[in-house]
Amino acid sequence: MSVFDVEQLVLGMRVVQLPLRTRFRGVTEREIALFPGPFGWGEFGPFLEYAPAESSRWLASAIEAAHVGWPEPVRGSVQVNATVPAVAAGEVAGVLARYDGTRTAKVKVAEPGQRLSDDLDRVAAVREAMGPDARIRVDANGGWSVEQATDALGRLAAYGLEYAEQPCATVEELRDLRITLARNGIDVPVAADESIRKAEDPLRVARLEAADVIVVKVAPLGGVRRALDVVAETGLPAVVSSALDSSVGIRAGLALAAALPRLDHACGLATLGLFDGDVVTESLVPQGGSISLRSVEPDPELLDRWAAPDHRRAWWADRVRAAYALLPHFVHR
Ligand SMILES: [Mg+2]
Incomplete structure (x- = not known):
């Protein structure tokens, strides 16, 4: 089992609905999932209509942020x-x-x-x-x-x-x-x-x-x-x-x-x-x-304030599982 087993990801996942200043793509809230990991937090926010294959690349990006880390910067x-x-x-x-x-x-x-x-x-x-x-x-x-x-x-x-x-x-x-x-x-x-x-x-x-x-x-x-x-x-x-x-x-x-x-x-x-x-x-x-460049750490109080309702969390958990099943070849499990 790898460090980013999918059920482990789902367990730590937070889903938030962030208010937008103006309507964007027809919505006034941006719904995203966030995962904590040893390297920080990863954001998984494919737009709601995206299918699992497309979403899987977004998940690879979130896993990298939380569980792999990024290459050394060349500018600050x-x-x-x-x-x-x-x-x-x-x-x-x-x-x-x-x-x-x-x-x-x-x-x-x-x-x-x-x-x-x-x-x-x-x-x-x-x-x-x-x-x-x-x-x-x-x-x-x-x-x-x-x-x-x-x-x-x-x-x-x-x-x-x-x-x-x-x-x-x-x-x-x-x-x-x-x-x-x-x-x-x-x-x-x-x-x-x-x-x-x-x-x-x-x-x-x-x-x-x-x-x-x-x-x-x-x-x-x-x-x-x-x-x-x-x-x-x-x-x-x-x-x-x-x-x-x-x-x-x-x-x-x-x-x-x-x-x-x-x-x-x-x-x-x-x-x-x-x-x-x-x-x-x-x-x-x-x-x-x-x-x-600086590290960012979600604030527990803000994660609570913008938390999505339970049924949305369940929807995102399924979405993560479907995307995980199609993770691109460059993600080493
Ligand atoms: Mg443009």
């Missing part, structure tokens, strides 16, 4: 980006004021129901508020066709873009867009985000030369070590981001960002502002634009 803190939702230009300064000291902003664009002029005004307002040295990236969440993206990025390039995140939906479109941008002399690197969910995805993105940068999340890839291997295999610069995690999950993202041999871009780990509650007393939030 990680720069993070501010996020500007698809707000009116007049609201930009107010949003950025919440991210004191942050020198990189991610700006949402291609919002359904809005026009390109809204995006141009918003990005202009961000450049105005942050100054010429700040880095600005845009995130279209796959909302543009290749033609629309070429037009939009051709205009947005005037504000100086670090990169455009998932400008189009598919890997093939991203590849075609990169060719088109180069042909038109539009100097905006392309980052793949939604195109990367499983370990085989980054390799395909790299093979098709569909992106200049990859956005990676620890849990969907199966843990920090696995993510490091995947990034190394692609040979592309990576940005680490979170998946609506508590401080425990953010800590795993930090472990990856801190262990990457090369980190050229601020990471998307400043997401705890989306929550109205956490499991630790001192949330892993940025100070002066970066998050420092």
Whole structure:
């Protein structure tokens, strides 16, 4: 029997429902399971509709955090980006004021129901508020066709873009867009985000030369070590981001960002502002634009305060057993 026998995991498991500031993916609470282990706590939070095969990679990540530990960091803190939702230009300064000291902003664009002029005004307002040295990236969440993206990025390039995140939906479109941008002399690197969910995805993105940068999340890839291997295999610069995690999950993202041999871009780990509650007393939030590495320990009182009802705990216990049965080959039992 291994140290992380599944019934042992279930026995120590805590399930919490953390309140969200605004509705996200149709819910106002984020339900996650947490496991204690000799190396700390692991977070298991696949979204509720995820099937066991997909969830098994998230479980591998939680087991790594609690029972295996992470590789040695090569940096002690990680720069993070501010996020500007698809707000009116007049609201930009107010949003950025919440991210004191942050020198990189991610700006949402291609919002359904809005026009390109809204995006141009918003990005202009961000450049105005942050100054010429700040880095600005845009995130279209796959909302543009290749033609629309070429037009939009051709205009947005005037504000100086670090990169455009998932400008189009598919890997093939991203590849075609990169060719088109180069042909038109539009100097905006392309980052793949939604195109990367499983370990085989980054390799395909790299093979098709569909992106200049990859956005990676620890849990969907199966843990920090696995993510490091995947990034190394692609040979592309990576940005680490979170998946609506508590401080425990953010800590795993930090472990990856801190262990990457090369980190050229601020990471998307400043997401705890989306929550109205956490499991630790001192949330892993940025100070002066970066998050420092430190251990996080859930507070027993907060685990009780946000505890899910018993029937949800039972549901998660079954979910853990189903995911465990399908654990990926790279987890040594
Ligand atoms: Mg994105």
